[in-house]
Amino acid sequence: MTAPTSRAPASGSVEPAAFAIETHELRKQFGRIVALAGLTMAVPRGEVFGFLGPNGAGKTTAVKLLLGLSRPSAGRGNVLGAPLGDVAARRRVGYLPELFRYQGWMTAREVLALHCELARLPRAEWEPEIRAALELVGLVERADGRTETFSKGMQQRLGLGVALLGRPDLVVLDEPTSALDPVGRQDVRRIIGALRDRGTTVFLNSHLLTEVERVCDRVAIVDRGRVVAELRMAELNREGGVRLRVTGLDGAGSEVAAAFGPARVDGEWLAVDGIADADVPRLVAQLVARGGAIHAVVPTHHTLEERFMSLLGADEADGPDEADGPDEADSSDRADATRAPAGADTRAAAPTTEGRS
Amino acid sequence: MNSAGSILIIARLTLREAIRRRLLWALFGLTVLIAVLTWWGFSRIAEASPITGPVQELGISQVTVALAFMFSFVLAMTAVFAGSPAIGPDIENGLLLSVLARPIRRSEVLLGRWLGLAGVLVVYALVAGWLELGAVALATGYAPLDPFIAPVYLAGEALVLLTLAVVFSTRIASVAGGAMAVVAYGLGWMAGVVGGVGEAFGNDTLRNAGTVAKLILPSDVLWRGAAGALTPPEDVLTAGGVADAALYKFSPFSGAAPGPLWLIWCVIWVVGMLAIGIFLLRRREL
Numbered sequence: 001m002t003a004p005t006s007r008a009p010a011s012g013s014v015e016p017a018a019f020a021i022e023t024h025e026l027r028k029q030f031g032r033i034v035a036l037a038g039l040t041m042a043v044p045r046g047e048v049f050g051f052l053g054p055n056g057a058g059k060t061t062a063v064k065l066l067l068g069l070s071r072p073s074a075g076r077g078n079v080l081g082a083p084l085g086d087v088a089a090r091r092r093v094g095y096l097p098e099l100f101r102y103q104g105w106m107t108a109r110e111v112l113a114l115h116c117e118l119a120r121l122p123r124a125e126w127e128p129e130i131r132a133a134l135e136l137v138g139l140v141e142r143a144d145g146r147t148e149t150f151s152k153g154m155q156q157r158l159g160l161g162v163a164l165l166g167r168p169d170l171v172v173l174d175e176p177t178s179a180l181d182p183v184g185r186q187d188v189r190r191i192i193g194a195l196r197d198r199g200t201t202v203f204l205n206s207h208l209l210t211e212v213e214r215v216c217d218r219v220a221i222v223d224r225g226r227v228v229a230e231l232r233m234a235e236l237n238r239e240g241g242v243r244l245r246v247t248g249l250d251g252a253g254s255e256v257a258a259a260f261g262p263a264r265v266d267g268e269w270l271a272v273d274g275i276a277d278a279d280v281p282r283l284v285a286q287l288v289a290r291g292g293a294i295h296a297v298v299p300t301h302h303t304l305e306e307r308f309m310s311l312l313g314a315d316e317a318d319g320p321d322e323a324d325g326p327d328e329a330d331s332s333d334r335a336d337a338t339r340a341p342a343g344a345d346t347r348a349a350a351p352t353t354e355g356r357s
Numbered sequence: 358m359n360s361a362g363s364i365l366i367i368a369r370l371t372l373r374e375a376i377r378r379r380l381l382w383a384l385f386g387l388t389v390l391i392a393v394l395t396w397w398g399f400s401r402i403a404e405a406s407p408i409t410g411p412v413q414e415l416g417i418s419q420v421t422v423a424l425a426f427m428f429s430f431v432l433a434m435t436a437v438f439a440g441s442p443a444i445g446p447d448i449e450n451g452l453l454l455s456v457l458a459r460p461i462r463r464s465e466v467l468l469g470r471w472l473g474l475a476g477v478l479v480v481y482a483l484v485a486g487w488l489e490l491g492a493v494a495l496a497t498g499y500a501p502l503d504p505f506i507a508p509v510y511l512a513g514e515a516l517v518l519l520t521l522a523v524v525f526s527t528r529i530a531s532v533a534g535g536a537m538a539v540v541a542y543g544l545g546w547m548a549g550v551v552g553g554v555g556e557a558f559g560n561d562t563l564r565n566a567g568t569v570a571k572l573i574l575p576s577d578v579l580w581r582g583a584a585g586a587l588t589p590p591e592d593v594l595t596a597g598g599v600a601d602a603a604l605y606k607f608s609p610f611s612g613a614a615p616g617p618l619w620l621i622w623c624v625i626w627v628v629g630m631l632a633i634g635i636f637l638l639r640r641r642e643l
Contacts, residue, residue, distance in 0.1 A: 030642070067458045069643050087460045095458035100451035103370075105377045117366055118459035162455060172458075 020045045020170045020201035021066060023077035023084075027225075028061050028070065035061040037225030038075065043218075045169075048192055048202040050212035050219035052304075054312060058225040059205050060098055063174050066203070067095055080169055091120055094163035098174035098205070101155070104148030108139050108158050111147060112165065119166045133161035136191060152179040160188065164195075171195060174205045189215050213304040223312055231307065241273040242280050245296040246287055256286050271300070363461045367469020368476065375439075375477050384435070384477075388485040392492045395424060399496035411593045417499045418589045421490075422610040425587050428489065429511050429580055432482055433542050436515040439478070440522025441535035443470045448643055457643065464635040471523050471631060475516055482512035490587075503586040506614075510583035513623060517576045518542055520627050524634035527641060541574055549577035553611070575623045581612030588612070 021043035028036040036058040043049045053059050064070040066077065068085035082089035102111045112133055116126040134140045137157040142150070147158065156179045163171055173192075177185045192215045195202050206212050212219060213233065221229045241261065245268050246253050253270045257263035260283050261274035275283065277299065284294055375381050402420065406413050444467060447453045457463060486508025493499055501507070518538060525534030552567015554560070571578050588594070588611065615623075 064643065069454060069457055087462060090458060090460045093458065095455065097451055097454040097458075100454050102452065102455070103374065105374060114366075114370065115455070115459065118456060118461060120460060159455070 018045065019043055019078075021049075021077070021079055021203060023062075023066075024075055026062070026065060026075035026077050026084075027073045028058070028065060029073040034225060036065070036072075039065075039222070039225065039227060041220050041227050041230070043201060043203060045201050046196070046199045047217040048196050048204060048215050050216035051203060051205045051222065052207075052209065052212060052219055052308060053222035055207075057222045059222060060174060061225075062222070063172055063203075063205055067093065067172060091166075092169040094165065094168035094171040096156075096159045096163040096171075096173045096176050098178070100159060102147045102158065102162075105146060107144045107146055108134065108150075108161075109143045111158060112161060115162045115165050121166050125166075129165050133165055136164060137161040138187065153181060153184055156180055157184065160191065164191075167198075168200065170201045170203065172203045172205075175207065176204070177206070177208060177211055185211065209303075209305045209308060219304065221308060221312070228312070229307075231304075233304075241271060241275050241300045242283070243296075243298040243300055244270045244272075244284070244287070244294060246270050246292045246294055249287065249290060249292040252290055253287055253292060256290055257283060268295070360462070360465055363465040364469040364472060366461075367466050368473035371470055371473025372476060375473070380439070381477065384481045384485070388481070388488060391428075391485070392488040395489050396492035396496045399493050399499075403497045411589075414499060414589055414593050417493075417497050418501060418587065418593075419610060421493050421499065421501065422584050422587045424489065424493070425486075425507060425511070425583055426580075426610060428486065429514060429583065432478070432511055432515040433518050433576070434539070435481070436474075436478055436519040437522045437535050437538040437542070439474050440471075440519040441526050441538060442531040443467075443474060443523045444526040444638060445529065445531055445534070448641065454643060463638045467523070467527070467634055467638050468631065471520065471634075474519055474523070478515045478519055479512045482515050483508050486511055499589075501587040502590055503614075507583045507586035510579045510586065514576045514579035514583070516627060517574070517579065517623065520630045520634075521574065524630050524637070527634050527638040542576055545570055545574040545577045546580065549581060571619075572622065575619070575626050578615045578619050578623060582615045584610055584612030585614050586612075 019042045021041070023039050023041055026036060026039040027034070039058070039062055051059055051062070061070065065072050065084060066079055068087070068090065072084065077084045079086070080089050080092055103114075106114070109130060112130040113126055116129055121129060134143050137160050139154065139157055139161065142154065147155065150158065156176065160173070160176060163173065177188050180188065189211070192202055192204070196217070202215075204212060204216060216233055218230065218232050220227045221231070244253075247268055249256075251265065254263045254265050257270055257272045260279055261272050263270060263272045265271075270287075272283065280297065280299070284297060288294060399417070399420070402417065403413075406416070408416075444453075447456075453466065456466065487505070490501075490504045490507065494504070521541060522534060522538040525537055529537065548567050548570030551563050552571065555563025555565070555567055
């Protein structure tokens with residue numbers, strides 16, 4: 001796969017809104033089962049936004065509501081400044097579904113051409129768009145193969161190519177790497193990075209926390225149909241510390257380190273939490289000045305997985321199934337009362353220019 | 358692009374699928390084969406017949422209507438089996454997710470699918486119908502009342518059943534929907550026979566039952582129109598001694614051109630059913 005080229009954003013008559021996606025108390029109920037209990041979130045334009053949660057949290061339901069593929073039972077929302085379900089706004093949205101199939105009798109090139117037509121791209125743009133998409137996802141050599149002969153991974157690559165046709169302003173990817181090998185996953189990460197570079201908003205729904213951690217600017221953690229936390233990855237990374245392998249101090253190391261943050265000694269290893277990256281050289285200098293020999297300095301950060309587990313608990317992170325039934329509304333209220341650090345309104349701050357390191 | 362443009366995209370896609378999956382080629386091959394067999398069979402019947410004149414013509418007309426009935430059955434089955442997987446499987450395998458995320462409405466997808474399949478069926482019904490009637494005329498010289506309109510009625514009957522199957526496909530699994538549409542077709546045909554009996558013997562209950570059945574599913578209205586168009590002219594019937602026979606009137610192989618109100622009802626029925634299909638599809642969770 002190659003990275004998408006930087007091109008001018010698609011023009012639209014609507015003044016760009018500050019947020020690519022905004023929802024307020026969005027609710028979806030299937031009979032007595034509550035799939036989404038009141039989703040309130042905002043996705044700033046130009047960011048890569050991770051949407052995380054255990055199985056049955058309502059992630060795919062939320063994606064379908066955002067794309068107008070399902071109607072909310074209550075609540076409201078906007079996508080690219082237009083109300084949910086607005087047909088015209090979908091011209092500027094690309095979507096890779098989680099479970100999908102293309103017309104098996106069509107070739108990859110024909111599928112892409114069909115979606116160029118469905119996306120209302122001018123015919124003159126079809127050929128370059130199709131060629132760029134095929135190169136982007138590494139399917140040039142299979143462009144004229146029928147999609148029914150494609151492996152799941154190739155189908156997913158094709159789906160990604162389809163989602164990126166026409167330089168959409170918003171790309172919604174639902175588990176984009178679930179069928180890909182490590183090389184494919186790396187390709188997807190590179191493509192997402194390139195999309196961010198050209199100002200495209202990416203809404204990434206994924207179970208793979210390490211994937212999300214690597215590419216996202218911001219994540220929302222959703223549980224039982226509500227956002228229970230929203231994190232900026234840059235902030236999460238600042239919440240780390242450092243581990244040092246030190247000899248020759250005979251316990252004095254923890255006294256020195258205590259000035260920088262909570263410290264503990266574990267054999268030859270000295271761990272210091274909450275220390276800023278900029279202070280690490282000073283800590284090392286002081287330890288050396290006290291006669292210590294430094295064998296290793298290992299920065300540590302709170303991983304997204306640690307934060308995820310602390311918010312949801314190990315039992316749920318293992319993946320409870322879809323809402324259990326009539327008591328779901330009560331249980332989600334209970335969950336909010338005990339877990340929602342961001343409160344009812346988890347709206348994000350203004351778009352940040354801070355990138356991921 | 359307007360709504361008509363979106364419908365045409367899906368209709369063209371459906372047509373391409375029919376061509377690529379060799380449905381059109383299969384229908385074309387069958388048509389040629391049946392036309393040749395029709396010509397051969399009717400030639401032998403005409404040669405082997407010990408009688409001539411109006412009675413022979415009456416006999417050939419009955420075999421022609423029987424042939425048309427068989428063709429009508431094949432058309433009905435083609436319509437049902439083409440229409441019953443029109444929407445449901447595309448939802449179940451996720452194909453519609455990527456399509457409907459584009460600027461296209463569910464109603465446009467349904468109407469596009471219907472239009473594409475309707476195009477295939479109408480062309481097949483007209484071409485095959487006229488070819489077969491041409492083969493009969495070539496072999497026997499038999500000229501029914503209106504050989505040009507009969508395939509048009511058959512095409513209409515196929516559209517009615519296609520519409521029913523497409524509407525079922527918005528909510529019901531393909532096999533179940535197809536089976537239901539076939540049963541409905543059979544019941545409609547039987548109700549037509551029952552209505553004919555009521556007509557022949559002046560029984561209002563049976564006649565009304567037939568009328569209600571035709572209102573619910575007007576496929577038999579159009580079949581009777583086709584059968585009527587394929588019967589001999591009045592003078593042949595009179596000479597053959599069956600013009601006023603009650604038995605002839607309720608024969609499953611007899612009929613008459615439906616009145617304009619029935620034709621209008623057929624159009625209303627198709628439009629109304631498509632509206633119901635759109636309503637059902639809009640409310641379906643993907």
